[in-house]
Amino acid sequence: MEVMILNVNDAWQLEFEDGTVMNTNTSEHIKEAAQVISQYADVIAVRAFPTLKDKKKDESEYVLNSFVKYASVPVINMESATSHPLQALTDAITISELTTKRKPKVVLSWAPHPKALPQAVPNSFVEMMQLLEVDFCITHPKDYELNPEITKHSQINYNQEEALKDADFVYVKNWSSYKEYGQILSQDDNWRMTKAKLGNAKFMHCLPVRRNVVVEDAVLDSNQSIVMQQANNRTFAAQVVLKQLVENLNK
Ligand SMILES: NCCC[C@H](NC(=O)CCC(=O)O)C(=O)O
Numbered sequence: 226m227e228v229m230i231l232n233v234n235d236a237w238q239l240e241f242e243d244g245t246v247m248n249t250n251t252s253e254h255i256k257e258a259a260q261v262i263s264q265y266a267d268v269i270a271v272r273a274f275p276t277l278k279d280k281k282k283d284e285s286e287y288v289l290n291s292f293v294k295y296a297s298v299p300v301i302n303m304e305s306a307t308s309h310p311l312q313a314l315t316d317a318i319t320i321s322e323l324t325t326k327r328k329p330k331v332v333l334s335w336a337p338h339p340k341a342l343p344q345a346v347p348n349s350f351v352e353m354m355q356l357l358e359v360d361f362c363i364t365h366p367k368d369y370e371l372n373p374e375i376t377k378h379s380q381i382n383y384n385q386e387e388a389l390k391d392a393d394f395v396y397v398k399n400w401s402s403y404k405e406y407g408q409i410l411s412q413d414d415n416w417r418m419t420k421a422k423l424g425n426a427k428f429m430h431c432l433p434v435r436r437n438v439v440v441e442d443a444v445l446d447s448n449q450s451i452v453m454q455q456a457n458n459r460t461f462a463a464q465v466v467l468k469q470l471v472e473n474l475n476k
């Protein structure tokens with residue numbers, strides 16, 4: 226593949242609203258931009274982080290969906306406002322490669338972070354775990370509930386120690402509050418992952434990870450950490466999706 230990387234905002238701001246009088250800070254409408262890029266490329270992969278300010282706007286996935294609407298080529302989600310499916314596929318591949326059990330116990334554990342981060346990675350991880358044969362539970366402080374529409378078939382335990390008991394895989398991730406949308410409600414270091422809490426489980430994280438904030442060095446530097454296998458599987462997850470997509474284009 227020949228790859229072009231475009232950081233759209235480096236050039237100018239795109240307009241996504243219909244019918245706007247574009248006499249302020251947006252220079253090009255997504256209608257033209259998506260069609261022009263479709264003339265350059267056979268596939269468009271879009272990364273579009275949320276505003277974390279306007280829940281309705283983020284949930285409308287206006288960036289990703291506008292590309293889908295106006296592009297004339299397939300669009301791939303490289304982490305959108307509310308989901309990161311290629312990361313979830315990566316995580317599923319990693320768990321299935323490394324599990325020694327038919328039904329491993331997998332825990333998604335919230336961690337503190339100084340910045341407000343999206344819910345995209347945990348959302349997609351939860352959705353993926355609901356598709357796999359795993360014993361799955363989520364642990365986080367009160368008021369860090371993810372979108373209940375996404376978590377409604379998953380167990381939530383506010384007691385981290387209890388949730389982590391006998392875990393085979395522990396996926397650690399920070400996210401900002403969904404309820405108090407985009408807010409940091411806690412930076413409680415007691416939620417940081419430590420070697421003691423991890424027990425015999427394998428440690429997972431999508432990266433980039435803040436050492437000794439999200440997880441202590443002793444975990445990342447141990448052979449229980451499988452973050453490098455995960456990062457490697459990001460390539461294969463993207464390749465398998467692109468391969469199928471491109472093969473279908475040529476049919
Ligand atoms: N897999 C990519 C993760 C991207 C993003 N994390 C971040 O932006 C962390 C940046 C920082 O630590 O400053 C997220 O959580 O969705």
Ligand SMILES: NC(=O)OP(=O)(O)O
Binds near residue numbers: 304312431432433
């Ligand atoms: N994990 C993840 O999405 O990594 P990149 O930001 O490198 O794509």
